[in-house]
Structure formats: C-alpha cells, structure tokens
Amino acid sequence: MAFPDLLETLGDWTSEIKGRLQSNFSLAPYTWFRVGGAAQLLFNPADEADLAFFLKNLPADIPVTVIGLGSNLLVREGGVEGVVIRLSGKSFSAIEVDGNYKVHVGAAMPDMRFATQMAKQGIAGFAFYKGIPGSIGGALRMNAGAHGAETKERLISARAVDRQGNVHILTPEDLKHEYRSCGVPADFIFTQATYQGEAGDPNELKTEMDEVSTYREENQPTKERTGGSTFKNPDGLSAWKLVDEAGFRGFELGGAQVSPKHTNFLINTGDATAEDIERLGEMVRGKVRKQTGLELHWEIKRIGCHAEGVSIPEFLEDGEA
Template sequence: MTTPLVAPFPDITGELGAIPGLRGRLEANAPMAPLSWFRTGGPAQVLFTPVDEDDLALFLANTPRELPLIVVGLGSNLLVRDGGVPGVVVRLGKGFGGITVELGHHVRAGAAAPDVKVARVAAEAGIDGLAFLRGIPGAIGGALRMNGGAYGGETADVLVSARALDRAGNRHELTAAAMGFTYRHCDAPEDFIFVEGLFSGRPGDPAEILARMNAITEARASSQPVNTRTGGSTFKNPPGAKAWELVDRAGGRGLRRGMAQVSEMHCNFLVNLGGATAADIEGLGEELRSRVRESAGIELEWEIRRIGLAA
C-alpha cells in the first residue's frame, strides 16, 4: 500500500538540482502562503524560480513527465490548500517581467509583468486599448491563461500572439485565434506555460488614458475589498447573470466560516479576516455554491484557482 504524500514532503531538490547548467533557485517545502493574496495554505514540495526562459526550458526538458508541475504568478486569484502542493511549483520572477513598446502601437510583456504596470507603460507611450488591464489584480501570464478582463475589456480584444513552453521545454508561438478564447478561458493545452504576450493598441492621448485608469482605480476602491487578504472574484459570472447578485440573493453577504468571510462590500469576494485556513475559505465558497444552486438553480463555477491537497 502506498503511503499518502503529505507535507512536509520528501526533499527532491538534490535530484532536480543536478540538471547540468540549471541556474534557477530550488527550494524544498517552500512556504506558499506568502505567495498567495489569501496568505494561507501549505508548502510546495519544490518551489522553482527560473532565471529566464532558457533556464525554464532546460528544467522542463530534464524533469520527469510524471512529476506534477504547476505554475503560479502573483497569487492574486490563487488558493493553496492546507496540505500543500506535491511536485514542483514554478514561480516566474524578474526574468519574465520585461515590458517593451514596439512599432505599430504594440506592447510586448513577460508573463510575470503585473497587468497594472503593462497598462501604465502603454498609457505613457500613448497606446490606447490596454487601460482595462489596470482593473485586473494579476500578471500577464494569468491574463493569457484565463482571458483576463475588467471594465469592458478583455485579453482577447488586444492579444496579437503569445509564446509558451510545453512540458518538454519546447517553444510554441500562438496567434490570438489559436488561443481559443472564451469567457475567462483559453483552449491552449493545460501543460503550456505562457512566458510572453504581444498586445496591440491604438493611438491615444496619454493624459486621457491615465485619467481613465485613475477612474478604474477609484471604482475598484469604492466597490471591492482591494486592501484585504482576498483572491479577487471568486466565481465566474454565469450566462445572463452576475455572481455577486446570486450570492447576495442567497443570503451570502457577510457569511462567515471560521475566519473566512464573504465581503460585505462585494459578495463575489471572499476575505481572510486573519488566521483563516484554506479549508475555511474553500468551504465557505462551496457553501455559497450550494445556496445559489438551491435558490436559483444555477451552478456557480470557481474563478479562483485552487491547488494542492487538503490538510
């Protein structure tokens, strides 16, 4: 009988660190709570921070395919379960955060570049069309993977192409059409790790674009719990409905489980009041799904990404 894998996990960093030429940092049983905006959850068996794209490709090409591997970004829509994450968690850092302005009102951004920073660089360069990124609390990699959007815009509207690495370290260039974007989803293979995106805008006045971005900032601050331990929007909006309204009608506003609470300000946000476990947060979300299912006959779908093992 196989013994279940639980944290603290067996240390396999020695084996992985033996890959010739590998430059990135490998950490065994690395805390994941500091990497999630919820600030909760167990450790990663291995946390790998590659130096750059070549380093990541080398790592992928030399690790067993059966070894579980998950990629995380800024952790804004991430819930790490209390039992930790077996296998490897790849966290893209500074080597994937570049942003450059190119001819034709194009902006090229690495997967680790914060959406808000990309929006600002575009605005200051007089490139309109990317201001909506100011309203997404994440990085470009996440926007590519889930067609991130806010305030009337989404990634599908502005993407020209994306570059990704597969599980074997091979590089792939995908056109916007090949991404197969739908609402909060793309059809790119699950094992693709996005490393860069090229976006297209249109000529605009920097002052006007920045003013719109400031309006987005003010709108978020007045309607969302932006300075709390939260994971952003918890559920996707069902067709023809708004998740927050369904939760509100089902009596979810302010509902608590342990130290997790449904935000009083915005019912589609779950908040860690301090000391909440991932089980508290996920359990509260499942209770909301059950209430909405019973009251409205609608199945809410999680937008927050949940990874790892239960305690």
Template sequence: MQHPQHGAKLLETLGPIFEGLRGRVTPDAPMDKITWFRAGGTADLLFQPADWDDLAAFLKALPEDVPLMVVGIGSNLLVRDGGIRGAVVRLSAKGFGDIEQVGETRLKAGAASPDKRVAAAALDASIGGLHFYHGIPGGIGGALRMNAGANGVETKDRVVEVHALDRQGNVHVLSNADMGYSYRHSGAADDLIFTHAIFEGYAADQTVIRAEMDAVQHHRETVQPIREKTGGSTFKNPPDSSAWKEIDRAGCRGLTIGGAQMSPMHCNFMINTGQASGYDLEFLGETVRARVAQTSGVRLHWEIRRLGEFADGRVVKPFLGAE
C-alpha cells in the same frame, strides 16, 4: 496533514538536474508566502527560473513522472492545506517581467509583468485600449490563461500572439485564435507555460488614457475590498446575471466560516480576515455555491484557481456533496 519532508526527498532525487541552472530552487516552500490569500500548504519544490533559457533547460531535464504546476504572482490562487506534490514553477519579475514597445501601437510583456504595469507602459507609449489592466490585480500570465477582463474589455480583445514552452521545453507561438478564448477561459493546452505576449491597442491621447485608468481605479476603490487579503473575483458571472447578485440573493453577503468571509463590501470577493486556512476558504466557497444553487438554481463556477491536496480529514466536496 502536510508532509514537510516530501520536498527534501524530491530535491535529493532530482539534484543533478539543477546543476548548471541559475534559478532558485526551494524545497518544502510555504505557498502562503506568495499567495494573496496568505493561506495554504507547502509545495514540494518551488523553482524560480532566472530567465527563458533557464526555464527551458529545467523543463527538458524534469522527469515526466514529476507533477508540474505553474503559478504567477499568486493573486487568483488558493492552495489547499495538504500542499502541492511535485514541482511548482514561479516566473519572477526579474526574468519574465520586461515590457517594451515593439510597434507604434504594440507592447511586448513578460508573463510575470503585473497587469497594472502593462497599463502604465501603454499610457507612457500613448497606446489606448489597455487601460482595463489597471484594475486587474494579477499578472500577465494569469491574464492570458483565464482571459482576464474588466470594464467591458478582455485580454482576447488585445492579444496578438502568445509565446510559450510546453512540458518538454519546446517553443510554441500561438495566435489569438489559437488561444481559444471564451469568457474567463482559454482553450490553450494546460501544459503550456506562457513566457510573454504581444498586445495591440490603438493610438490615443495620454490625457484620455489617464482618465480611463482613473475611472477604473475609482471603481475598484469604491466597490472592491482591495486592501484585504483576497483573491479577486471568486466566481465567474453566470449567464444573464452577476455572481454577486446571486450570492447576495442567497443571503451570503458577509458570510463567515473560520477566518474566511465573503466580503460585506463586494460579496463575490472572498477574504482572509486574519488566520483563514485553505480549508476555511474553500469550504466557504462551496457553502456559497450550495446556497446559491438551492436559492435560485444557479450553479456558480470558481474563477479562483485551486491547487494541491486536501489535508487529512479536511476534504471539501463540490457544493458540499449536494450535486
């Protein structure tokens, strides 16, 4: 069960901290409007800061006892039906989406920049090595957090430094090594909000870069359900295998629960076929994990980020409680 008045009450309590801020605050914000799954509950407060200074001021003023979460463009995100307590920060493209060339082979990109726009900017600047972002349906903030990659290249291969604010509004500049990257994971502190980063590629001919981007796009269109309501890859690839192979082996290609389905086209993509709830999607995911573990002994790990509370009586246990 959702609690639609939580946000109004929290906003009444926190009202003074928003005086002087230029961003947009929305109480009881429906998260299904901003997630690519188009499912899930409400956030008590959704704050979209106008720019870096606005975000820093908000963080400095926000009481420590108010939970805080950060979301990007919503591509790799599943919000549970009970909603998200506390405040959610969403960086807008207007305030955090700038991309500029800062060296012969370097780009500076805001955390709200879509990955595809970074790839396009690199093409315009004749910078090679960033073409893989053309095939990742997300934003730079998420790419930095999860070391997003495609076609044999990962974010860690191109990041020079990352700029961030912590929970208290303090500035941090992290080197590539500071980010502690591994497969689909960053070791950076969870409370850091990435604001922008500098990437380095190499000088390349635009014709070559365009061909690489076209190859990425062709691959996506051929094997991925890119026109569906999906969050991208559902599970990380296990060692020495692929998540989709294990899912297929367990007989879960096309498996449907409620309005949620493992795509018949690419069975590591979970899709909302129309009216899926957050519960449908997560229950489907855990059903797949349980069946894969039973079939091959492989324990799949979620790549999709799941946030918020379960609705009353609609709790989904990991591996359906079989752990």
C-alpha cells in the same frame, strides 16, 4: 506537512539551472489570501531558456503547477506535490515597444503596472488592465477582462513552453479565448504576450485609469486579504447577485467571510485557513444551487491537497459546514 526533498532525487543536471530551486517552500506569502501550505519544490527560472531546459529534463511523472502573482489563488494546507513554477525577475517582466505601437511584454508583468507604463508612453488600449490584480500570464490563461474589454481584443500572439520544454508561438486562433478561459493545453506555460496598441494621450489615459481605480476601490474590498472574483458569472447573470440573494453578504465561517462590500469576494479576516475559505465557498455554491438550480463555478484557482483528515465536498448543504 513536509514533503520528501525532491531536489535530492533529480540528479546532477540541476546544477546547470540558472534560476532558483527551493525545497518545501511556503507558498502562503505568494498568495493574496496569505494562507496555505508549501511547494515540494519551488522553481523560479532565470529566463525562458532556463525554463525550457528544466522542463525538458524533469521526469515526466513529476507533476508541475504554475502560479503567478497569487491574486486569484487558494493553496490548500496540505501543500503542492511536485514542482511549483513561478515566473519572476526582469526577464519575464520586460516590455518592448516596436513601431506602430506593437508591444511585447513578459508574462510576469503585473496587469496594473503594465497599464500604467503603457499610459505613460502614450499607448492606448490597455487601461482596463488597471482593474485586474493579476499578471499577463494569468490574463492570457483566463482571457482576463474588465470594464467591457478583454485580453483577446488586443492580442497578436503569445509565447509558451510546454511540459517537454518546447517553445511555441501561439496565434489568437490557437488560444481560442472565451469567457475566462482559453483552449491552450493546461501544461503550457506562457512566457510573453504581444499586443497591438494605438496612439493615445498620456493625460487622457491616466484619467481613464484613475476612473477604473476609483470604481474598483469603491465597489471591491481592495484593502482586504482576498482572492479576487470567487465565482464566474453564469450566462447573462451576476454571481455576486446570486450570492447576495442566497443571504451570504457578510457571512462568516471561521476566519473566512463573504465580503459585505462585494459578495463575489471571499476575505481572510485575519486568521482564516484555506479550509475555511474553500468550505465557505462550497457552502455558497450549495445554497445557490438549492435556491436557483444554478451551479456557480470557481474562478479562483485551488491547488494542492487538503491537510490530513480534511475533506470538503462540493456544494455543501445547510448544516454540513
């Protein structure tokens, strides 16, 4: 599906943009599932000021969607209307270390790379990021965590740009981090985080990260086209166990599959569509609710519209696929 060229309607002010604007740009290569439609207009800002200028001038009725590394993202085949913003480049991936192990890092920095760089510099407190396949911006939005540690535990502040182009410096109290969520308005775009690290031995930190990586490789389908953890864990329970007990381990629908290795991961086996993946997820949710009365909530972010004629109800029951 091709959208009308939005760039042609925005006006001359776009000539002052330093970043890249691309119409009807396929988002599939930007997601780990490698499926989905196009962005009506994709914007890669050059830096925070460029992002703020763009948002300040963009008409308020044009929707804005933000994506990161695409590790926990499903783009529907109908594509994403309006503007999709993706932070990339040196400006959003820079790391600066102040005295006393205070670290400033751009929102586009991959979590795993951040962990590695901190270890090399002998700065402890971030090894858990080695097991999170996302970016710092996503970690701020979702309070990403692994192996008993969470983003909020090291966070001092964050920078973000709102829909009107205003820059905010946010405290942990502003962020209101909880399990896989934060209290910042959905239209705020994170640009940088400031963390408090501590002194550590590079060799010990490398060993710690190697253990995280080994655990992940042994227990998760890291070599597959997947979107990370599909569902949030209900209070006191494990989503993977509920999915497993519902009989979905290895179950396939079209080109989508529930991972035989870890049942809270959905896989594109090679020719899946976004519809296959989302429909399979809703089948899982329907069966789990029917068996247990519990409602699994998506952790994967689903964006865009379905292809023409496609409709996927929530909590699909047996026989509805």
